[in-house]
Amino acid sequence: MKKNKVYIDQDLETLIPQYLDNREEDIRRLKTLIEAENYEKIRIIGHSLKGSGGGYGFDYLTELGSQIEKNAELKNREDIELIINKLENYLDNLEIIYQED
Amino acid sequence: MVKINILVVDDDRDIKLLLESYLKKLEVDRIHFTETAAETYEFLNLKDKNNEAKIDLIILDIILEDEDGIAICKKIKSSETYQEIPVIMVTAQKASKFLKRAFEAGAFDFIKKPINKIEFMARINSAIKLRKEMKKRIKREEELLKISAKLKAVNKKLEKIALQDGLTGLANRRLFDKTLKDELNRAKRNKNSLALIMADIDNFKVYNDTYGHQQGDECLKKVASVLAKNAKRASDFSARYGGEEFAVILADTDKDGAVKVAENIREDIRELEIEHQNSNTDKYVTLSLGVSCIKVKREITEELVNSFIEKADQALYQAKEKGKNRVVYLDFE
Structure with missing residues (x-):
């Protein structure tokens, strides 16, 4: 059973699959970047996620993006890895309900 | 949209x-x-x-x-x-x-x-x-902006039309009056003499009666172009004064100069050889001219302007009296 219910404007329905695919790609890149300890690129991914998440209706993604950005600035590898896990978990258990605004 | x-x-x-x-x-x-x-x-x-x-x-x-x-x-x-x-x-x-x-x-x-x-x-x-x-x-x-530019152009045209004689293209009476006054003032300032020629086509009524008004108009145009040709300096000014009467203002011109211009105009008109079979003066169209010259010392008043025109007109009248097709000069004062 999926537990992360998200209500999204139905105008965005056609955009959501691509958006979520892009987040899977974020996770793959973040895992590679954390191995390389490339914190600047990690920060940029966090910053972008912070900017886009809420816009698409995923407020939690904005929250996680913000955390990634902050921890990348501090080069906090362990915390970043924890956040990446949270991100994966969230996306895996997503239930989207489209509604009129 | x-x-x-x-x-x-x-x-x-x-x-x-x-x-x-x-x-x-x-x-x-x-x-x-x-x-x-x-x-x-x-x-x-x-x-x-x-x-x-x-x-x-x-x-x-x-x-x-x-x-x-x-x-x-x-x-x-x-x-x-x-x-x-x-x-x-x-x-x-x-x-x-x-x-x-x-x-x-x-x-x-x-x-x-x-x-x-x-x-x-x-x-x-x-x-x-x-x-x-x-x-x-x-x-x-x-x-x-476009409309206002158009309006400006039209106004300019109207202004020109308002000051021009439609038939001959010379200045009209209104512009003549203004120009004469301006030139008198200028002559006074510069202490120059100013000459005025009044000219009238001889036996023009008979010409019109003989050849019709359209021919009469053609004649007026030809006379006008002779005037324009002779009053050729930038400061020279020729106008249609009314009917068959014309006027030329010559700035910074004394008696001799003015009489010479008037004489040239008279000769040029005669040399056009515009046929005038019922004229009692000549077999061609001729012009009588009265010339006067002024050295302005007093204030330019309307009275002065009028009496200057009057003087040139008197000279013109004398030219007619003496048999037409000639130039008469009268001193002003």
Whole structure:
């Protein structure tokens, strides 16, 4: 059973699959970047996620993006890895309900 | 209908897709995208001055990776073409210091990330409405300018018509009166003498009766062109005084000079050999001329102007009395 219910404007329905695919790609890149300890690129991914998440209706993604950005600035590898896990978990258990605004 | 083209400057593909889907719901004709500062400048053709703005609204994401959004905004706003185009900045930055800088850079409005659909639509819509009004106003102003230029040209033409004799193209009586007064004043200032020639076509009534009014008009035109040819200095002035009567004002000209010009005119008219079979003077059209000269010492009054004209007219009358086709000179005072 999926537990992360998200209500999204139905105008965005056609955009959501691509958006979520892009987040899977974020996770793959973040895992590679954390191995390389490339914190600047990690920060940029966090910053972008912070900017886009809420816009698409995923407020939690904005929250996680913000955390990634902050921890990348501090080069906090362990915390970043924890956040990446949270991100994966969230996306895996997503239930989207489209509604009129 | 006023068309609205929007440019979105953003390097985040997810945001671009989101903005595009919202903008498509608004009254927008085209949506363009650029990702970098350089690409934006090139797209807007900022180097080329005085080109027409091809974009009506710019949505600018502040955090681009290569160049600061504020710097881009400043650069766009400093171009002549785009200084009036609203720029709306989008950013995840919350600091009011950032806001201040954005507005100082010329931003029209500011939208925070994450983007809220309702807020985004409302703000973009108001910018679009404003821009539409602006475009309408610019168009109206352009039309007004065109109309006012036309009006000016027409006025100039009217002015000319009002001071010109329609048949001969010479100055008319109204312009003659003004010019004579002006020239008298100038002559007084410069302590020069001023000459006036009054000329009248001999037996013109008979000419009209013989050849008809159309021929009469042709005759008047020919006489007028002889006058214009002889009064050829920039300061010389010839006018149709009325009917078959003409006048020539010669600035800085004394008795001898004026009589010589008058004599030349008389000869030139005779040499046109315009047939005049019922004239009791000659078999061709002839002209009588009265000349007077003035050295102005007193105040220029209407009385003085009139008596100067009167003097040249008396000379003309004497020329007629003495048998026409001749020049008579009378001193003024």
